[in-house]
Amino acid sequence: MRRRSFLRAAAGAVVLSAAPGVAFGAVRPGRRVYVVVLDGLRPDEVGPSLTPHLVALQGEGTYFPRARSLPVMETIPNHVMMMTGVRPDRTGVPANSVYDRLQGAVRTMDRASDLRFPSVLERLPALGSRTGTVLSKEYLYGVFGTRASYRWEPAPVLPVTGHAPDVFTSQALRAMVDSADPDLVFVNFGDCDRVGHSDVTGSVARSVAVRSADAQLGSFVTHLRETGRWERSVLVVLADHSMDWSLPTALISLQPVLDADPVLRGNVVIAQNGGADLLYWTGSEADRPLAVARMRSVVEAVEGVLSVHEPAWLRLGPEAGDLVAYCRAGWRFSDPKPWSNPIPGNHGHPATSPIPFLIAGGDPVVRKGVVSSAAASTIDVAPTVGALFGLPSPHGDYDGTVRREAIT
Amino acid sequence: MLWTRVTPTSDAVPGSGRGPSVTVGYEVAEDAVFKRVVRRGSATTGPAHDHTVKVDATGLRAGRTYFYRFTFDGHRSPVGRTKTAPTGSVSQLRFGVVSCSNYQAGHFAAYQHLAERGDLDAVVHLGDYLYEYGPGEYGAFRAHQPAREVTTLAEYRMRHGQYKTDPQLQQLHAAYPWIITWDDHETANDAWSGGAENHTEGAEGTWVSRRAAALRAYHEWMPIRFGAGDTIYRRLRFGSLASLSMLDLRSYRAKQGTPGSLTGPDQMAFLRESLLDSDVQWKLVGNPVMFSPLLVPPLPLAVGTALASLTGQSPDGVVLNNDQWDGYSADRRALISLLADNGVRDTVFLTGDIHTSWAFEVPVDAGTYPLSRTVATELVVPSVTSDNIDDLTRTPPRTSSVAVETALMGLNRHLKWAELDSHGYAVLDVRPAEVRMSWYFLADRQRADSPAALAKSVVVPAGTQSIR
Numbered sequence: 020m021r022r023r024s025f026l027r028a029a030a031g032a033v034v035l036s037a038a039p040g041v042a043f044g045a046v047r048p049g050r051r052v053y054v055v056v057l058d059g060l061r062p063d064e065v066g067p068s069l070t071p072h073l074v075a076l077q078g079e080g081t082y083f084p085r086a087r088s089l090p091v092m093e094t095i096p097n098h099v100m101m102m103t104g105v106r107p108d109r110t111g112v113p114a115n116s117v118y119d120r121l122q123g124a125v126r127t128m129d130r131a132s133d134l135r136f137p138s139v140l141e142r143l144p145a146l147g148s149r150t151g152t153v154l155s156k157e158y159l160y161g162v163f164g165t166r167a168s169y170r171w172e173p174a175p176v177l178p179v180t181g182h183a184p185d186v187f188t189s190q191a192l193r194a195m196v197d198s199a200d201p202d203l204v205f206v207n208f209g210d211c212d213r214v215g216h217s218d219v220t221g222s223v224a225r226s227v228a229v230r231s232a233d234a235q236l237g238s239f240v241t242h243l244r245e246t247g248r249w250e251r252s253v254l255v256v257l258a259d260h261s262m263d264w265s266l267p268t269a270l271i272s273l274q275p276v277l278d279a280d281p282v283l284r285g286n287v288v289i290a291q292n293g294g295a296d297l298l299y300w301t302g303s304e305a306d307r308p309l310a311v312a313r314m315r316s317v318v319e320a321v322e323g324v325l326s327v328h329e330p331a332w333l334r335l336g337p338e339a340g341d342l343v344a345y346c347r348a349g350w351r352f353s354d355p356k357p358w359s360n361p362i363p364g365n366h367g368h369p370a371t372s373p374i375p376f377l378i379a380g381g382d383p384v385v386r387k388g389v390v391s392s393a394a395a396s397t398i399d400v401a402p403t404v405g406a407l408f409g410l411p412s413p414h415g416d417y418d419g420t421v422r423r424e425a426i427t
Numbered sequence: 428m429l430w431t432r433v434t435p436t437s438d439a440v441p442g443s444g445r446g447p448s449v450t451v452g453y454e455v456a457e458d459a460v461f462k463r464v465v466r467r468g469s470a471t472t473g474p475a476h477d478h479t480v481k482v483d484a485t486g487l488r489a490g491r492t493y494f495y496r497f498t499f500d501g502h503r504s505p506v507g508r509t510k511t512a513p514t515g516s517v518s519q520l521r522f523g524v525v526s527c528s529n530y531q532a533g534h535f536a537a538y539q540h541l542a543e544r545g546d547l548d549a550v551v552h553l554g555d556y557l558y559e560y561g562p563g564e565y566g567a568f569r570a571h572q573p574a575r576e577v578t579t580l581a582e583y584r585m586r587h588g589q590y591k592t593d594p595q596l597q598q599l600h601a602a603y604p605w606i607i608t609w610d611d612h613e614t615a616n617d618a619w620s621g622g623a624e625n626h627t628e629g630a631e632g633t634w635v636s637r638r639a640a641a642l643r644a645y646h647e648w649m650p651i652r653f654g655a656g657d658t659i660y661r662r663l664r665f666g667s668l669a670s671l672s673m674l675d676l677r678s679y680r681a682k683q684g685t686p687g688s689l690t691g692p693d694q695m696a697f698l699r700e701s702l703l704d705s706d707v708q709w710k711l712v713g714n715p716v717m718f719s720p721l722l723v724p725p726l727p728l729a730v731g732t733a734l735a736s737l738t739g740q741s742p743d744g745v746v747l748n749n750d751q752w753d754g755y756s757a758d759r760r761a762l763i764s765l766l767a768d769n770g771v772r773d774t775v776f777l778t779g780d781i782h783t784s785w786a787f788e789v790p791v792d793a794g795t796y797p798l799s800r801t802v803a804t805e806l807v808v809p810s811v812t813s814d815n816i817d818d819l820t821r822t823p824p825r826t827s828s829v830a831v832e833t834a835l836m837g838l839n840r841h842l843k844w845a846e847l848d849s850h851g852y853a854v855l856d857v858r859p860a861e862v863r864m865s866w867y868f869l870a871d872r873q874r875a876d877s878p879a880a881l882a883k884s885v886v887v888p889a890g891t892q893s894i895r
């Protein structure tokens with residue numbers, strides 16, 4: 020078995036790894052596509068004061084003001100949808116946090132084996148292109164595993180947030196482009212989201228994080244221009260979900276409510292995902308239909324709950340359990356205990372589905388200065404990237420749509 | 428919906444009930460000289476319809492301009508122009524937006540300006556197309572016919588007939604399709620489901636029969652389709668760019684000042700469906716009365732009384748905005764929650780009734796704005812002629828109102844602009860990137876040839892629910 024190769028770049032500060040048999044340093048011609056995720060950015064934060072670089076890029080591309088994140092409006096499933104182009108009932112990744120029935124525990128979907136569908140990250144290299152990932156969050160690095168030709172392992176990672184600050188991500192992105200120059204790079208900037216979780220709307224810290232993420236985007240564009248890549252670059256800039264803030268008084272704990280029911284007590288496990296709770300019946304199979312109906316009626320009556328759905332209705336697979344509960348705007352779930360979720364900024368519920376979504380770049384293929392009413396979503400990224408590289412559709416086709424509005 | 432009225436015999440005047448039943452021909456063409464006629468047909472009318480003619484011209488192509496005319500007894504009507512709604516991907520729409528056109532208060536110069544610009548897709552009239560009052564009641568510049576407050580079918584028909592004789596009104600109807608709803612004055616002032624402030628049960632007949640008379644005349648004389656159960660709330664679609672939900676906020680509302688609904692349950696369900704429609708970007712709401720919460724500062728008695736006469740009752744200059752959504756806060760709260768909970772973007776309320784010009788961001792919580800989010804915007808058009816603050820206080824324009832506007836914006840931080848003195852119209856541009864509202868004000872509502880000038884333009888960038 021051939022060993023992976025490693026490269027230290029940026030005066031040794033950035034370590035990149037390459038898939039077996041893939042070399043660094045070869046400069047090749049052709050189109051470059053950069054999918055840049057500004058994690059948790061709200062579309063109403065996009066404007067001249069907070070995101071001047073993103074606004075400037077709108078003039079050099081096509082903006083989709085109706086764009087949405089898809090259920091569950093969390094980071095991992097939406098990044099997975101971006102790279103696969105299919106819904107969670109096909110990817111196997113419905114949420115950040117699920118109850119693993121085999122393991123008997125709630126866990127994060129951060130294993131490469133959790134993702135069951137081929138992504139463009141490995142489908143493109145099979146045709147001779149090269150791909151790279153620069154993902155600031157450890158769980159994203161985990162779930163995409165060794166799919167890309169080149170990878171950056173986020174470092175240094177802050178202990179509480181599990182992510183590398185944007186300034187390091189930005190440095191790694193430049194190093195990736197300069198030393199490996201992949202055809203497709205998938206980037207996640209995590210500061211905006213991480214600050215959003217711990218802060219409140221309109222606060223100085225959130226504004227600073229948004230401005231700084233925008234500045235990283237601006238400096239990346241400058242780097243592409245300075246290195247002569249801009250004229251053959253396509254940038255897809257979007258968020259994976261939005262953000263909603265709640266006061267400690269608007270907190271929903273379903274576990275105590277379910278445990279107060281004699282039938283449900285001890286037989287329901289909750290995987291909490293901020294604005295969405297996934298509910299799993301763990302009692303006997305024979306009792307499941309009745310128990311699920313009972314779970315639904317109990318949960319629907321709780322103040323702050325917006326709606327309760329069967330996972331299949333949201334195109335989530337069996338990993339999402341038996342029911343998905345959404346909270347209303349300005350609320351959050353905290354399960355299993357009322358103190359399990361102390362953070363004011365959350366997502367996962369429909370209030371957090373609006374996202375910014377822009378396709379821009381110097382490549383003549385990009386339509387400039389266009390605003391489209393089309394309902395773009397995270398799932399459209401892979402088909403659009405695929406179309407830009409002439410990649411055939413995956414088996415069973417995409418669930419997403421090529422955003423032809425942005426392409427000449 | 429093509430409309431005209433025929434006078435087959437000299438005695439067949441509006442409201443007379445006289446004259447024979449007749450058949451009127453119509454033609455619809457792609458060109459103004461009727462070389463390419465695409466529809467031809469006839470319609471029958473008579474005294475039962477007050478000799479009004481309505482033709483629902485179906486089978487036309489989407490997003491196209493058409494010309495139409497009527498023929499009767501060897502005569503041809505003037506040519507009207509109309510336009511069908513576009514489908515699919517739409518890059519731009521332009522509407523003229525008007526409300527509150529009181530014949531007795533001035534000329535309809537606003538209508539002429541909109542007609543002459545020639546570039547609209549449609550005219551949206553948000554209600555108070557005509558007024559029920561007798562001569563000298565609420566304006567004495569021109570006298571209403573018949574010379575009394577209208578309460579019967581014959582009288583409502585005569586009043587409609589009089590409005591339709593105004594040349595500027597005729598010009599605007601001939602220039603574009605109209606998308607209309609009613610407010611209160613099509614029946615009587617401050618109407619609710621069971622009565623009206625300006626209705627005296629018994630002396631003016633029963634409310635039920637008066638309302639039925641007003642509705643029937645409206646149906647005959649206005650280019651509108653009634654739905655089942657005489658509903659006029661309805662939704663128009665303009666491809667994926669916009670929908671326009673026209674509301675009826677008079678027929679189902681609880682009495683002002685009592686707890687209850689403004690919309691009624693069925694219309695509320697209809698509106699929820701409009702706002703949650705994921706196939707359309709801009710959700711425009713043709714909203715006869717103001718949606719945004721409004722706190723009114725202590726005002727000099729004269730100004731307070733004037734403002735209150737536009738918003739609700741005011742025994743002592745204290746303004747109660749209870750004829751607007753402010754008086755029905757449960758309905759409003761339900762809609763604001765719906766928008767916030769579902770992350771609905773690009774909802775714009777287009778509002779009339781209040782005779783003055785306003786631009787609001789609709790906050791989730793006005794008390795904590797601007798820290799709390801906004802869920803929609805509201806753009807309020809002035810009256811075509813009906814009295815506003817300077818008229819009511821009998822002060823020169825831009826004097827007493829300026830301080831009031833400043834005070835209102837200080838107290839209501841979600842209020843981005845207000846102008847309480849001027850009459851005119853607005854032009855709404857709808858594009859995927861933004862909605863732009865431009866207010867045009869008349870120099871003098873009592874001059875038929877009054878010039879109009881652009882006074883203010885605001886932009887609602889897509890996805891932001893904010894006003895720039």
Ligand SMILES: [Zn+2]
Pocket residue numbers: 058059093094095212259260
């Ligand atoms: Zn995220």
